[in-house]
Amino acid sequence: MQKxxxxxxxxxxxxxxxxxxxxxxxxxxxxxxxxxPQINQDICISCGACRNVCPVVRFSDFHKEIIxxxxxxxxxxxxxxxxSGGVATTLSKSMIEDNGIVYGAAFDNKFNLKHQCANxxxxxxxxxxxxxxxxxxGESFKKIKEELSTKKVLFxxxxxxxxxxxxxxxxLYKKNLITISFICGGVPSVKFLKQSLNGFLSGAxxxxxxxxxxxxxxxxxxxxxxxxxxxxxxxxFRAFDNKxxxxxxxxxxxxxxxxxxxxITIGDFWGLKDDPFFKAFQDGISIIICSTEKGKSFIDHxxxxxxxxxxxILETLECNPRLLSPAEKTKDVIxxxxxxxxxxxxxxxxxxxxxxxxxxxxxxxNLKQYRLLRYLHNxxxx
Numbered sequence: 001m002q003k004x005x006x007x008x009x010x011x012x013x014x015x016x017x018x019x020x021x022x023x024x025x026x027x028x029x030x031x032x033x034x035x036x037p038q039i040n041q042d043i044c045i046s047c048g049a050c051r052n053v054c055p056v057v058r059f060s061d062f063h064k065e066i067i068x069x070x071x072x073x074x075x076x077x078x079x080x081x082x083x084s085g086g087v088a089t090t091l092s093k094s095m096i097e098d099n100g101i102v103y104g105a106a107f108d109n110k111f112n113l114k115h116q117c118a119n120x121x122x123x124x125x126x127x128x129x130x131x132x133x134x135x136x137x138g139e140s141f142k143k144i145k146e147e148l149s150t151k152k153v154l155f156x157x158x159x160x161x162x163x164x165x166x167x168x169x170x171x172l173y174k175k176n177l178i179t180i181s182f183i184c185g186g187v188p189s190v191k192f193l194k195q196s197l198n199g200f201l202s203g204a205x206x207x208x209x210x211x212x213x214x215x216x217x218x219x220x221x222x223x224x225x226x227x228x229x230x231x232x233x234x235x236x237f238r239a240f241d242n243k244x245x246x247x248x249x250x251x252x253x254x255x256x257x258x259x260x261x262x263x264i265t266i267g268d269f270w271g272l273k274d275d276p277f278f279k280a281f282q283d284g285i286s287i288i289i290c291s292t293e294k295g296k297s298f299i300d301h302x303x304x305x306x307x308x309x310x311x312x313i314l315e316t317l318e319c320n321p322r323l324l325s326p327a328e329k330t331k332d333v334i335x336x337x338x339x340x341x342x343x344x345x346x347x348x349x350x351x352x353x354x355x356x357x358x359x360x361x362x363x364x365x366n367l368k369q370y371r372l373l374r375y376l377h378n379x380x381x382x
Contacts, residue, residue, distance in 0.1 A: 003039070005056040008248040010036050013164030014137035016050035025050060027136075031341065033191020034247050035136060055163035056249075062259035063291035065313050069299070070269050070278060071286045072307045083130045083210040084268045085286030087306070088156055088180065092124050094302045095178075100152035102127070103144060105135035111201055112190055115140045115157065117147075127156070130210050132240055134187035134247060137161060141168045148173040156180045158187065159255035162262040178298050181260065183267030183287075183320050186250035186327050188240060195346035196236035200227055212283035232361075235347040238354050243327040244336040245350075251329035256322045258313070263295030264288060269311070271319035277309050287316055 004016050012035045017025050024044040027035040037050070051057045073079045073086030075093075082089055092102040102118045106126035113135040118124050135157070144165065147153050155165055159181040169177060194201065197217065201207070206220040215237060217229040231237045239245040255261055269287035272278070278285050288308075290296040299308075317323055332353050339349035 002041075004037055004050050005054050007036060009056045009252060011055060011158075011160035011164070011249045011253075012036065012134065012137075012247065013055060013161050014139075015053040015055065015141060015164035015168045018137075018139055018141035018168055019049050019053045021049070027138075029191070032337070033189030034134070053164065053167040055160055055167055055255075058167050060163045060166070060255075060261050062257070062261060064259050066290045066293065066296050068290070068311055068313045069288040069306075069308045070272055070275065070311045071288050071309075072278065072281050074305055074307060078128075079281070079283070081128060082284070083212065084284040085281070085306075087266050087286040087288060088182075089124060089128050090305050091180070091298075091302060092118065092127060092154060092156070093121055094305055095152065095154045096121055096124070098152070100154060101147055102154045102156070103140055104156045105131055107131075107207060111194060111204070111207060112136065114138060115161075117143065129208055132185075132188065132209050133190055133193045134158075135161075136190075137164070141165055144177070145169055145173060148176045152176045152178070154178045154180065156182070158182070158184045159261050159265075160184075160249070160253070163255060166262065178264070178294065179262035180264045180266055181255075181262050183265060183322055184250075184253075184256070185240075185322050186243060186246035186253070188236070188245040189247070192239070192245050192346050193236060196234070196239075196350075197229075198347075200229070232358075235350040238358060239336070239346075239350045242332060242354060243330070244333050244353065245346075246327060246333075251326055251333070253326040256324070256326040258317070258323055260289060260291040263292045263298065264290055267320065269316055271316040272311065273315050275309060275311075277307070281307075287311075287320075289313065 014027060016037050017027055022043055022045065024040045025037045028038045029035055071085050071087050073090040075090055078086040078089045095102055103115055104127035105113050106116045107113055113131055113133050115135050115137050118127060144153050144155065153176060162179045162181045166179065200219055203223050204219045204221045208218040211218060215231040217234060219227040267287050269285045272285055288299060290299055335353045336349055339352045343349050
């Protein structure tokens with residue numbers, strides 16, 4: 001087997017790594033920090049098993065929404081500490097309380113984001129909160145298959161990771177599997193994240209990308225004051241907001257559409273029309289899209305843990321564009337990659353592409369503040 005799929009379309013889901021029974025596949029980091037499968041041709045037997053589970057090569061089952069909810073967790077502690085309505089953490093907690101296990105993304109002590117298993121509620125803190133970077137699956141799919149013979153498993157990941165898992169798990173085992181994907185805007189690499197934050201992560205113990213509706217970096221440490229980095233001035237967020245730093249496959253993502261893979265899709269319910277039921281929840285409201293009967297039954301089973309209101313998916317499509325199409329690969333993406341290869345420094349490469357644009361933004365912001373101050377000054381004088 002020369003290759004599994006087109007390298008530019010590879011999602012790095014690791015389904016092939018998990019499937020190969022003779023360990024002929026390893027995951028290798030490219031120049032930008034994204035993981036790709038590499039086949040050892042000396043031991044590969046060309047059985048094609050890797051291609052049979054690849055979500056790029058193999059057809060995935062897509063499902064139109066059955067029912068859509070606006071949702072907020074009834075657990076006030078979970079809601080306050082979540083980046084939206086607390087749906088993922090509440091469902092994870094419920095699963096573990098019912099003797100199931102959860103697989104989700106968590107940082108290790110070196111700030112590598114990896115999919116890990118949680119079998120107790122105490123392990124869930126590491127999963128909580130949005131993380132705008134790609135997680136590494138490793139051999140998690142193998143472990144999930146082993147667990148499914150005796151336990152229920154909840155898997156939370158990107159749509160392409162869910163598709164890879166569903167291709168890998170035999171139908172016989174799927175009755176105990178619930179899959180949740182989130183509305184994915186594309187994934188930068190951990191390499192980009194570490195380069196951008198550089199010295200800020202030294203001695204850090206916790207990293208957050210969001211605080212409710214506010215974006216930025218909150219970095220906690222034992223031996224110094226906590227650090228807050230504002231979104232506007234972060235080169236990482238500038239690149240992410242302008243879709244410069246995504247994996248190549250994200251620009252051609254077949255999963256960025258209204259029809260979904262897996263059982264449930266969650267995310268922020270941007271565009272939610274006025275609903276007096278949710279006026280008290282200013283820190284965020286989640287959307288739950290049930291795409292299979294199994295997913296709907298799962299939500300029905302735990303609906304007592306949420307404030308739920310049925311809504312139309314049409315309310316969010318304009319504000320959640322990744323439910324319609326993938327991010328566009330603009331000329332700026334190409335410029336960024338050229339500069340990154342030349343400079344080898346993420347922040348410098350981003351700045352070379354976006355600096356002028358953000359200087360204009362800053363001037364406009366300052367002018368707006370100046371006009372407001374002048375207006376207030378004139379009122380006070382009168």
